[in-house]
Amino acid sequence: xxxxxxxxxxxxxxxxxxxxxxxxxxxxSRRATGRRFDVRDAVAxxxxxxxxxHALHAQGRTMFVHPSCLGYDAGGALQLIEELAHxxxxxxxxxxxxxxxxxKGSEGDARASVFAIGAILYELLTNASVGPxxxxxxxxxxxxxxxxxxxxxxxxxxxxxxxxxxLAALAQALYQIVPAASxxxxxxxxxxxDGDGDFEVDINLSMMPPNGHAEGHIPxxxxxxxIQSVTGDGPFAVAIPVNxxxxxxxxxxxxxxxxxxxALESDTRPRYVVIKDGMDHGPFSSVELLQQVASGxxxxxxxxxxxxxxxxxxxxxxxxxxxxxxxxxLNRDIxxxxxxxxxxxxxxxxxxxxKALLGMAxxxxxxxxxxGWWYRERSHKEQELAVQGATDRIAIEVDAGLGSAxxxxxxxxxRPSGGGSYPTLxxxxxxxxxxxxxxxxxxxxxxxxxxxxxxxxxxxLNRGTYLNACGVPSTMDVSVCAAVQNGRAVGVTITxxxxxxxxxxxxxxxxxxxxxxxxxxxxVARTTFSSK
Numbered sequence: 001x002x003x004x005x006x007x008x009x010x011x012x013x014x015x016x017x018x019x020x021x022x023x024x025x026x027x028x029s030r031r032a033t034g035r036r037f038d039v040r041d042a043v044a045x046x047x048x049x050x051x052x053x054h055a056l057h058a059q060g061r062t063m064f065v066h067p068s069c070l071g072y073d074a075g076g077a078l079q080l081i082e083e084l085a086h087x088x089x090x091x092x093x094x095x096x097x098x099x100x101x102x103x104k105g106s107e108g109d110a111r112a113s114v115f116a117i118g119a120i121l122y123e124l125l126t127n128a129s130v131g132p133x134x135x136x137x138x139x140x141x142x143x144x145x146x147x148x149x150x151x152x153x154x155x156x157x158x159x160x161x162x163x164x165x166x167l168a169a170l171a172q173a174l175y176q177i178v179p180a181a182s183x184x185x186x187x188x189x190x191x192x193x194d195g196d197g198d199f200e201v202d203i204n205l206s207m208m209p210p211n212g213h214a215e216g217h218i219p220x221x222x223x224x225x226x227i228q229s230v231t232g233d234g235p236f237a238v239a240i241p242v243n244x245x246x247x248x249x250x251x252x253x254x255x256x257x258x259x260x261x262x263a264l265e266s267d268t269r270p271r272y273v274v275i276k277d278g279m280d281h282g283p284f285s286s287v288e289l290l291q292q293v294a295s296g297x298x299x300x301x302x303x304x305x306x307x308x309x310x311x312x313x314x315x316x317x318x319x320x321x322x323x324x325x326x327x328x329x330l331n332r333d334i335x336x337x338x339x340x341x342x343x344x345x346x347x348x349x350x351x352x353x354x355k356a357l358l359g360m361a362x363x364x365x366x367x368x369x370x371x372g373w374w375y376r377e378r379s380h381k382e383q384e385l386a387v388q389g390a391t392d393r394i395a396i397e398v399d400a401g402l403g404s405a406x407x408x409x410x411x412x413x414x415r416p417s418g419g420g421s422y423p424t425l426x427x428x429x430x431x432x433x434x435x436x437x438x439x440x441x442x443x444x445x446x447x448x449x450x451x452x453x454x455x456x457x458x459x460x461l462n463r464g465t466y467l468n469a470c471g472v473p474s475t476m477d478v479s480v481c482a483a484v485q486n487g488r489a490v491g492v493t494i495t496x497x498x499x500x501x502x503x504x505x506x507x508x509x510x511x512x513x514x515x516x517x518x519x520x521x522x523x524v525a526r527t528t529f530s531s532k
Contacts, residue, residue: 039148057167064107098115168188173193301315424486470507472503472529479494480511
C-alpha cells in the first residue's frame, strides 16, 4: 500500500516522506480520493489506542503521539511505533497533532496524549488539521453525535493546566458514544474529563471554536440517524435515512477562500499576536487580524503567534493566513502599479503639452519671421514701384532757373558775377525731389547773380549722344528732366515709353556724369526724344 500512497498523496515539503503502513499514510490516501473515516471507524481506532497509551504513561514514559508514529497490527488495531515516537515530527499535519507544550521539542505526558488523541480524531473525521480556521466537527458531519464533539472540545484544550489527563476516562467516554465500534475498555470515571480536585477543564480554552450549545453530560447512547421516509408495511418496512449533502464546497479557489475566511471568523476569541518592529501587537481575534492584514498594517513577513497553540512563525508561513497576506500584497502591488501608471501618463501628458507649446511657439516664430520678410519685400517692391511710377510721370518742358522771380536770361555759359546765398543740394535725387528741396531751402535768401538761360542747359541735354550709350531703341520715347546746380545734375528723372527701368537708370547715370554751365541757383531743364 505504501508505494501507491506515495503517488496519490498531496504535495509534501521538500525532503519529507510518509512512513509506509502508518496511520498517516492511510489518512493521506483517503484525503487524496476525497474520503474520510466515519464515526464508527474513528472511534474503533481511538478507544484501544487510548488504553495502550494509558498503560505506557502509567509506567512514567513520555513520547510524541502523531499519525506517522502509529502503525497497524495484524488485527487492524493501531500500535505505537516506538522508534518513531521519540522524535518530533516534521510533517505539518503531524505537528498539528502535538499538544502546544510539545511543539518546542519536549516529549509529552498523558495530558499531551489526550490532546493528540483529540487532534487525530478530529483529522480522521474532517480531513482537516487542528489549528486556526478549524471548523466544528458538526459543521462538517451533520449527523455527528453531540457527545463526540463535546469530548473533542475538552481534549483539545490548549492550556495543559485546564486539559484532562485521564486517557482511561477518554477511552470510556468514546466507547459510550459508539459501543459497538470496539471492545469495552477498562472501567473509568468519565467525570475526570470535566476535572478533578486539582483542576477544572475550561472548554473556552479549547482549540475548537466556541458555539452556542450548552454543554451537558456525555450521554451513554449514540444519536439516532435522521429518517427521510419509510417504504413498505409490516415487518418488511425499510427506513430510508436522509442523504445529507456535503457542506464543503468544491475546488473553486474563490469559494475555498471564502470558506476559510468564514471558518477563521467563526472563532471570535482574541488569540493572535503579531510581532512588528520588535513589539507585540494584539491579541487580535481572527476578524481583527484579517482586517489588519487587508489594510496593510501587517505584512506576510511579520511573525504571528497563536497564543492558544504557542505556534509562532511568519504570517506567510501559516497555511490559514498566507492566502490573505498574498491577496493583500497583490492588492498593494496593483495600487502601486496604478499609481506608477498614472504618474507616467501624467508625465507624458505634461510632456506632450510642453512639446505642443514649444511647437506652437516655434511655428509662431517662423510665421513672424515670414511675415516680417514678406512685409519688407512688399515695402521694397512698393518703393520700387513708386520710384518707377514717379519716373514715368515727369512732364516734358524746358524751364529757366528758379528764384524769387523766373526770367529768361540772354548770354553764354560764363559764370555770372555778383554775390548771393543759395541752398546747395547733394546729388542722387530725382528731378522733382531736387526742385522741392531747393524751393524749401531757397526761402532763406533769393539775391544773387542772374540765372543762366534755358538754352544753355538744353543744348547739353538735346545732343542726345548719351542715349546711344544706353542702347535706346529707335521705337522708344524718352523724356528727360534734369535739375542742375553748380554745373552738375543734382536731380534726374527719366521716363521711357514703353517703360524700361534698366534703360531709364542707364540714361540717368549718363546725365549725372555730364557737365553743365555752372550757376549757384537751381535750374530745371526738360527735353523729350520722340520716336515719331
